[in-house]
Amino acid sequence: MIKKDKIPFIIIIIFYSLLFITSNVNWMSRDALWFSKVNSSPLAFAIKRYETWSSRFWIEGAVLVASKHLFIFFLITIISAFFLFYSVSKLISFNKFISNLVLVLFFIALFPIASLQSAGFIATIVNYIWPSALFGYWLIIDNQRKSETVASYKVIISTFCLILSVFNEGLAIMLFLYLIIRLVIEKKEFLNIYRMICLLVSFLSILNVLFCPGNQKRGISEMTHWFPTFDHLSFWDKLLIQLDNIASNLIVNHNLMGIFLLLLLARAVQKRQSLSIILSGLAIMLSKISESLISKPLDTIVKHSSGKEFNYNITSMLLAPSLIFIIILGLVVFIIILLYGKSSKSLIAITSLGTTFATGRSISLSPTLLASADRPLLFLYFVIIFNCVVLLDDMIEFNKNKDKIVVKKISE
Numbered sequence: 001m002i003k004k005d006k007i008p009f010i011i012i013i014i015f016y017s018l019l020f021i022t023s024n025v026n027w028m029s030r031d032a033l034w035f036s037k038v039n040s041s042p043l044a045f046a047i048k049r050y051e052t053w054s055s056r057f058w059i060e061g062a063v064l065v066a067s068k069h070l071f072i073f074f075l076i077t078i079i080s081a082f083f084l085f086y087s088v089s090k091l092i093s094f095n096k097f098i099s100n101l102v103l104v105l106f107f108i109a110l111f112p113i114a115s116l117q118s119a120g121f122i123a124t125i126v127n128y129i130w131p132s133a134l135f136g137y138w139l140i141i142d143n144q145r146k147s148e149t150v151a152s153y154k155v156i157i158s159t160f161c162l163i164l165s166v167f168n169e170g171l172a173i174m175l176f177l178y179l180i181i182r183l184v185i186e187k188k189e190f191l192n193i194y195r196m197i198c199l200l201v202s203f204l205s206i207l208n209v210l211f212c213p214g215n216q217k218r219g220i221s222e223m224t225h226w227f228p229t230f231d232h233l234s235f236w237d238k239l240l241i242q243l244d245n246i247a248s249n250l251i252v253n254h255n256l257m258g259i260f261l262l263l264l265l266a267r268a269v270q271k272r273q274s275l276s277i278i279l280s281g282l283a284i285m286l287s288k289i290s291e292s293l294i295s296k297p298l299d300t301i302v303k304h305s306s307g308k309e310f311n312y313n314i315t316s317m318l319l320a321p322s323l324i325f326i327i328i329l330g331l332v333v334f335i336i337i338l339l340y341g342k343s344s345k346s347l348i349a350i351t352s353l354g355t356t357f358a359t360g361r362s363i364s365l366s367p368t369l370l371a372s373a374d375r376p377l378l379f380l381y382f383v384i385i386f387n388c389v390v391l392l393d394d395m396i397e398f399n400k401n402k403d404k405i406v407v408k409k410i411s412e
Contacts, residue, residue: 004097005089005094005099006086006089006100007097007100008100008101008103008104008105009081009082009085009089009100009104010082011101011104012081012085012104012107012108013078013081013082015108016081017078019113020121025121027070027073027120027121027122028067029120029121030117030118030120030123031063031067031119031122032063032066032067032120032121032122032123033067033120035063035064035066035067035068035122036067036068038064040064042061042062042065043061045060045061045064046058046060046061046064049061049214050212050213050214051213052213052214052217052218053214053217054212054215054218055167055169055208055209055212055214055215056127056167056168056169057167058164058167059126059127059130059131059168062126062130063122063126063127066122067122067123073122073125076130077125077129077130079133080129080130080132080133081129083133083136083137084129084132084133084136085104085107086136087133087136087137087139088103088136088382088386090140090143091140091143091348092348092386092389092390094393098396099396102392102393102396103386103389103393106385106388106389106392107385107386107389110256110385110388111381111382111385112253112254112256112374112381115254115374115375115377115381116378118372118373118375119375124375124378127168128168128170128375128378128379131164131166131167131168131171132165132171132378132382134161134162134164134165135162135166135171135174137157137158137161138158138161138165140158141155141157141158142158142198145194159197159198159201162198162201163201166201166205167205167208169205170359170379171359172205172206172208172209173206173358173359173362174355174356174379175198175201175205176202176206177354177355177358177359178351179195179198179199179202181351182195219366219367222366222371223367225306225371226305226306226367226368226370226371227305227367227368227369227370227371228307229305230367233314236315237314237315238364238365238369239361240315240318240319241298241301241314241318241364241369241370242360242361242363242364243318243322243325243361243364244294244297244298244321244322244325245298245369245374246325246357246360246361246377246380247290247294247321247322248294248295249374249377250380250384251290251291251294251325252291252294252295253374256381256384257287257328257384258284258287258288259388260384260387260388260391261280261283261284261287261328261332262284263388263391263392263395264280264283264332264335264336264339265277265280265284266391266395267339267391267394267395268280268338268339270395270398271398273338276335276338276339279331279334279335279338280331280335282331283328283332283335286324286327286328286331287328289324290321290324290325293320293321293324294321294324294325297317297318297321300317301317301318301370302370305370329357332353336350337350345390349387349390352387353380353383353384353387356379356380356382356383359376359380360376360377360379360380362376363376
């Protein structure tokens with residue numbers, strides 16, 4: 001039986017089901033069309049893809065199954081979506097109906113659904129949403145272990161979910177960064193069998209990404225097709241391109257950064273913190289000023305990157321907007337610390353944003369850093385939206401508490 005406070009998660013499933021039905025989505029477009037024509041068993045196909053194309057072993061087989069059996073795809077996607085939101089709700093301690101309703105409605109309002117279309121809905125959902133739900137379940141159990149005794153079977157199931165999730169290289173990087181953060185926080189308590197198993201999973205997942213024969217062959221093929229001069233770029237140039245790409249998606253294309261900054265400003269006003277208000281306003285102004293500085297140079301690079309004569313001075317084009325974006329990010333971190341101090345909320349906000357941002361940055365090492373569109377940023381989108389929800393929920397709770405104080409004073 002679903003608890004009352006979790007009912008909003010059913011709302012989001014109904015909403016997206018109706019949205020896709022009324023939008024007449026062509027599920028068999030892009031990658032799914034190619035996968036549906038493959039005449040092979042899922043296991044044999046996954047092995048072949050591992051050898052020739054991708055380290056996402058079971059995910060490749062799952063895309064094949066999903067492309068041929070839409071009912072299975074829809075069923076697993078519904079379950080994954082429910083568990084993803086359930087996991088987030090547990091992790092951010094949303095135990096009230098109104099809090100989870102805000103979570104669902106804000107996600108519906110802010111999440112850029114078009115980001116799931118670049119490789120086709122089926123391929124993108126299987127590659128990102130399914131593993132995210134598995135990773136989220138592991139995070140719940142990992143978080144519960146700190147404060148209560150968790151049944152052994154739950155730990156085993158969550159560890160299996162973790163192993164499956166890190167076949168997505170983005171989540172493999174996130175796990176590695178998460179464990180580093182846990183090591184810093186837990187210190188000697190980190191040294192236990194469970195953590196050693198998690199470290200082993202992380203280590204093997206990174207090795208899988210680095211040494212998978214398919215990844216290496218794909219890199220050569222993708223570079224020839226998408227970015228022939230990629231090897232001639234310096235490491236610095238690659239980082240600048242991806243940094244500007246992230247800035248463009250967060251500030252120009254989807255404006256998630258603008259909304260997050262507005263909520264930080266609103267929270268600062270509510271708490272009457274003058275410095276936070278000033279810094280939030282400064283960050284908002286910088287983001288508006290940087291829009292054209294960010295988008296125009298990146299558009300030029302995207303347009304000409306597939307040409308063999310690409311020889312632009314990337315540093316001169318992207319250094320200024322990248323510096324502005326870094327300043328905005330620094331302001332965000334400082335504002336969060338001012339608003340929440342040295343609390344668990346500020347730690348969770350900063351580390352979640354930092355790890356997903358670093359994961360997005362990691363794609364700069366790949367020749368598909370532009371061809372992948374914003375798919376590698378989906379985890380960052382999730383985290384920004386969830387942090388927006390936390391801010392909004394805090395403001396709602398603040399007003400409720402304020403009203404209680406006013407009523408109490410009147411009654412006295």
